[in-house]
Amino acid sequence: MSLADPTSDTTPFFSDDSEAEGSEERGAGPSQRREVEEPASGVSSMRSVFTVIVLCFINLLNYMDRFTVAGVLPDIEQYFRINDGKSGLLQTVFICSYMFLAPVFGYLGDRYNRKVIMSVGIGFWSVVTLASSYMPREYFWLLLLARGLVGVGEASYSTIAPTIIADLYVKERRTQMLSVFYFAIPVGSGLGYIVGSKVDGMAGDWHWALRVTPALGVVAVVLLLFVVKEPKRGAIEARPEHTLQRTSWLGDMKALCRNPSFVLSTFGFTAVAFVTGSLALWAPAFLFRASVFTGERPPCVKGPCDTSDSLYFGIITVVSGILGVASGAEASRRLRLRTPRADPLVCALGLLLSAPFLYLAIVFAQASPIATYVFIFLGETFLSMNWAIVADILLYVVVPTRRSTAEAFQIVLSHLLGDAGSPYLIGVVCPQTTQSQSHCTLP
Numbered sequence: 001m002s003l004a005d006p007t008s009d010t011t012p013f014f015s016d017d018s019e020a021e022g023s024e025e026r027g028a029g030p031s032q033r034r035e036v037e038e039p040a041s042g043v044s045s046m047r048s049v050f051t052v053i054v055l056c057f058i059n060l061l062n063y064m065d066r067f068t069v070a071g072v073l074p075d076i077e078q079y080f081r082i083n084d085g086k087s088g089l090l091q092t093v094f095i096c097s098y099m100f101l102a103p104v105f106g107y108l109g110d111r112y113n114r115k116v117i118m119s120v121g122i123g124f125w126s127v128v129t130l131a132s133s134y135m136p137r138e139y140f141w142l143l144l145l146a147r148g149l150v151g152v153g154e155a156s157y158s159t160i161a162p163t164i165i166a167d168l169y170v171k172e173r174r175t176q177m178l179s180v181f182y183f184a185i186p187v188g189s190g191l192g193y194i195v196g197s198k199v200d201g202m203a204g205d206w207h208w209a210l211r212v213t214p215a216l217g218v219v220a221v222v223l224l225l226f227v228v229k230e231p232k233r234g235a236i237e238a239r240p241e242h243t244l245q246r247t248s249w250l251g252d253m254k255a256l257c258r259n260p261s262f263v264l265s266t267f268g269f270t271a272v273a274f275v276t277g278s279l280a281l282w283a284p285a286f287l288f289r290a291s292v293f294t295g296e297r298p299p300c301v302k303g304p305c306d307t308s309d310s311l312y313f314g315i316i317t318v319v320s321g322i323l324g325v326a327s328g329a330e331a332s333r334r335l336r337l338r339t340p341r342a343d344p345l346v347c348a349l350g351l352l353l354s355a356p357f358l359y360l361a362i363v364f365a366q367a368s369p370i371a372t373y374v375f376i377f378l379g380e381t382f383l384s385m386n387w388a389i390v391a392d393i394l395l396y397v398v399v400p401t402r403r404s405t406a407e408a409f410q411i412v413l414s415h416l417l418g419d420a421g422s423p424y425l426i427g428v429v430c431p432q433t434t435q436s437q438s439h440c441t442l443p
Helices: 030-037 045-071 073-080 084-109 114-132 140-158 161-166 171-203 206-226 249-257 260-293 308-335 342-363 369-384 387-397 400-416 422-433
Strands: none
Touching: 045 073, 045 084, 045 114, 045 140, 045 161, 045 171, 045 206, 045 260, 045 308, 073 084, 073 206, 073 260, 084 114, 084 140, 084 260, 084 400, 114 140, 114 161, 114 206, 140 161, 140 400, 161 171, 161 387, 161 400, 171 206, 171 308, 171 369, 171 387, 249 260, 249 400, 260 308, 260 342, 260 369, 260 387, 260 400, 260 422, 308 342, 308 369, 308 387, 342 369, 342 387, 387 400
16 A cells, blocks of 8 residues: 555455554664664653553443443332333443444544543543432433433543554554453453442442442543653554545545455444343343242342342453453464464454353253353353454554544444444343243343
């Protein structure tokens, strides 16, 4: 691809060349010596590591907040006296807001200071999350509105943070750092269930579970402002920002739609989002109701409800996520020595292996709780193999000046066809597709 052609994207799945990465080994002599003195990104190696740590912490915090609600869902249903269809809207409204705002922040992230955008977004997210914990019983719609506004903060972060890592590292080092960054998704999700259930149990009030992450959000903003430094776009790839012509948003979208590697990996990730969205919201509630159905525990008539299933599911999510992300990255690294299509092959294998285990988890829910947890663990492990790899695919098949737009487009498509509707869909159809409603609605 010519550097003067900003709309050209290649498909490195089928070759050893990368569309977005230049050769950092070019230019021996004086230029190489200057690189030693001052990194091309403009950020020192030590500060780059601290930047990744801060971004990882905020990513963990985002997912922790997102799934705290799922950890106390039985209490929320009991408090507002709502059915599964309405409680499923909590996730759907958030995802829809997050999805539709992602292109806005993707556009801004490709053109303006990314650190400032993230700081403002996370500050707003912290305020709205705290406000959502004070909604009165009669105003469930206000809780829905607040959860929708939480999507503003997450959209400002999720579309931009990976592009900062991409401007700090290249090749295998980038893959390693992205793996660290995406460890935060399963770990944060699991902590959301754990913190939600434990704080609910200790305080005897589910509202306090929603007040943990806003306090940590303030810490995140401070770390962003004083630790993270904005790197130069594309400079680390021997293709600094001034050598890449910017195009309009419409031009960016046309180029992305003509990039088969990006489009196909996005559709694959959409399947992951559909499964994880419904699993994340409904798995603890499903396990609780299965135990009620078999008579192992009494139904929740008055809060606080038994949240032990949220605790166990959170621990499983943390451990399986760490194993899945690490094994996916390692499998991709080893397979890459044999074929340039290693990344999509590992992602496909993870999805294929997860399906039967998740199905068996549903089948064994009434017969054996232990077997159900084992199958969920295996299914989540294989699903988690996709997280870091899909992100890495996007970054090496898209040029630096349109990566935030690409992140936003992937978020929109994967959520629109994935987890924006799957939690609500499960909540609506479940009572009509099971032999007993005790699996789907609170007794």
